[in-house]
Amino acid sequence: MNPSSRSTSRRRFLTTAATGAVLGPYALALSGQTVAKPAGNFPNFARGEVVRTGGEVGPDGRFVEAARAIPLAGHSQVLVVGAGPAGIGAALAAARAGAKVQVIETAGCLGGVWTAGLLTKIIDGGRKTGIMQEILQAMVARGSDVAKKTKGEIYDPELMKVVLEEMCVTAGMKIQLHTQLVGAVTDKRNRLVAVITESKSGRQAWTADRFIDCSGDGDLAAQAGCKFDVGINAQCECQPMSLMALLTGLDANAIPQYVREVAGEKAKSNMVKLMRDSGIKPSYSAPTLRLLHSGIFSLMTNHEYGVPAYDAAQISEATIRARREVHQIVADLRKLGGPWKDVAVVATAEQIGVREGRRIRGRAQVTVHDIVAGKKHADAVCHVNFGFDVHNVRPGDMFSGLDEIEQEVKKYRALGSKPYDIPLGALIAADVDGLMMAGRCISGDFIAHSSYRVTGNSVPMGEAAGRASVASLRLGKLPHELSAPELKAT
Numbered sequence: 132m133n134p135s136s137r138s139t140s141r142r143r144f145l146t147t148a149a150t151g152a153v154l155g156p157y158a159l160a161l162s163g164q165t166v167a168k169p170a171g172n173f174p175n176f177a178r179g180e181v182v183r184t185g186g187e188v189g190p191d192g193r194f195v196e197a198a199r200a201i202p203l204a205g206h207s208q209v210l211v212v213g214a215g216p217a218g219i220g221a222a223l224a225a226a227r228a229g230a231k232v233q234v235i236e237t238a239g240c241l242g243g244v245w246t247a248g249l250l251t252k253i254i255d256g257g258r259k260t261g262i263m264q265e266i267l268q269a270m271v272a273r274g275s276d277v278a279k280k281t282k283g284e285i286y287d288p289e290l291m292k293v294v295l296e297e298m299c300v301t302a303g304m305k306i307q308l309h310t311q312l313v314g315a316v317t318d319k320r321n322r323l324v325a326v327i328t329e330s331k332s333g334r335q336a337w338t339a340d341r342f343i344d345c346s347g348d349g350d351l352a353a354q355a356g357c358k359f360d361v362g363i364n365a366q367c368e369c370q371p372m373s374l375m376a377l378l379t380g381l382d383a384n385a386i387p388q389y390v391r392e393v394a395g396e397k398a399k400s401n402m403v404k405l406m407r408d409s410g411i412k413p414s415y416s417a418p419t420l421r422l423l424h425s426g427i428f429s430l431m432t433n434h435e436y437g438v439p440a441y442d443a444a445q446i447s448e449a450t451i452r453a454r455r456e457v458h459q460i461v462a463d464l465r466k467l468g469g470p471w472k473d474v475a476v477v478a479t480a481e482q483i484g485v486r487e488g489r490r491i492r493g494r495a496q497v498t499v500h501d502i503v504a505g506k507k508h509a510d511a512v513c514h515v516n517f518g519f520d521v522h523n524v525r526p527g528d529m530f531s532g533l534d535e536i537e538q539e540v541k542k543y544r545a546l547g548s549k550p551y552d553i554p555l556g557a558l559i560a561a562d563v564d565g566l567m568m569a570g571r572c573i574s575g576d577f578i579a580h581s582s583y584r585v586t587g588n589s590v591p592m593g594e595a596a597g598r599a600s601v602a603s604l605r606l607g608k609l610p611h612e613l614s615a616p617e618l619k620a621t
């Protein structure tokens with residue numbers, strides 16, 4: 132069963148509660164009328180006083196939170212949720228186009244999977260222009276020999292944090308880190324008008340003229356009541372998660388056959404053979420060791436299967452399991468001695484890498500058939516060169532091709548993929564107005580997602596969403612009312 136239908140009634144209940152009761156006095160401000168001052172004694176938010184939460188367990192066994200006043204933290208023209216590759220593109224494009232931009236990010240840094248996720252490789256970014264190209268060049272200018280040799284596509288995540296902060300601060304946007312989106316408010320016109328966040332500052336409301344969901348998992352759109360798809364089948368089976376790690380204590384010259392940048396694809400099979408011959412059984416059958424610079428490597432060696440991107444308890448268990456596996460594998464490699472005798476973990480990612488979350492229903496959809504046919508669009512926002520990349524969704528060796536999902540993927544892989552366009556419509560929410568998406572949560576099917584999701588495409592998608600949001604404001608239209616020429620003119 133698709134979880135969108137399962138949870139619709141619950142979301143509707145929460146939306147009504149937030150619009151009608153919690154934001155009661157502020158809802159007037161949203162419709163342009165004078166704000167009525169709430170009656171009674173309210174905490175002094177500036178002093179860090181908090182609103183005590185009331186509520187009770189309802190007759191159906193769920194906890195019903197009582198209405199309470201919360202601070203209206205700010206108004207922006209474009210509000211971007213999530214500052215991963217897509218969010219960076221969106222926020223920079225909107226701010227540079229002159230909009231007042233607010234970024235809400237739950238991690239303690241900008242960059243999403245690039246930084247908090249310790250990714251280290253940008254796929255399909257090399258031939259892009261615009262902000263993607265700018266970031267690559269900035270990484271080369273600030274980076275290592277490897278970044279220079281790979282034109283920035285292999286990068287150091289720590290450098291990426293500071294490069295992105297500099298670019299975003301220079302563009303003049305407001306950034307609130309350590310802040311998670313937890314709710315969204317739509318008005319009677321079905322337009323998104325406010326979001327609710329939680330952080331050390333407590334619960335806050337933020338109004339904006341346009342919103343862009345760059346949360347990867349589609350949190351904002353789901354909270355706003357948009358329909359979405361998850362995974363490939365009725366069980367919503369998804370690609371696995373992986374916890375990335377940085378390693379030290381290795382000399383690339385001593386182990387060239389295992390280093391992805393030296394031995395190419397073969398490095399993965401060499402690595403898994405070494406591990407298996409030594410009694411190490413990684414949950415990912417194509418472990419990837421990359422050289423970043425000066426003795427620092429990245430390692431992807433684990434798969435966490437069957438973990439929904441929207442279940443915090445299961446994600447927590449997967450993270451702990453994955454971290455234990457990564458440390459154990461590195462400890463076992465160290466026991467091999469020789470070139471491995473000093474290998475050690477420098478860091479594991481703060482955020483487990485999520486390949487798939489919700490795919491929000493848009494006004495258009497990217498499909499596997501588009502990729503096989505190399506489809507072009509008049510309102511193209513991104514040209515994708517990368518093909519299908521579906522990691523196996525169930526435990527087992529990659530590409531063993533035995534189960535029905537792998538066979539489905541194999542069928543399309545055999546047909547081949549051609550470069551194709553992502554249309555603007557796939558970035559515009561179908562069910563709620565004033566909301567766009569960018570990055571891996573845009574509208575597409577399971578196999579298409581495996582292609583367009585990579586970061587070299589997420590940035591241009593974000594850039595297009597940021598520009599389209601500002602153009603729609605300037606022209607007094609909603610994003611879905613923009614014509615292809617109007618989009619091109621932005």
Ligand SMILES: Cc1cc2nc3c(=O)[nH]c(=O)nc-3n(C[C@H](O)[C@H](O)[C@H](O)COP(=O)(O)OP(=O)(O)OC[C@H]3O[C@@H](n4cnc5c(N)ncnc54)[C@H](O)[C@@H]3O)c2cc1C
Nearest residue numbers: 213215216217237243244254312347484485570571584586
């Ligand atoms: C293990 C792994 C390996 C991969 N390998 C590659 C690779 O080598 N090269 C490549 O280009 N791509 C790779 N990908 C794919 C790529 O990482 C993603 O598809 C890409 O990150 C999509 O970018 P995004 O901005 O949409 O999402 P993300 O990078 O996930 O960014 C989403 C951001 O939103 C924030 N956020 C989420 N929810 C909320 C909320 N409720 N409130 C506030 N903030 C929120 C997150 O903290 C994050 O910063 C890999 C993915 C994984 C998981």
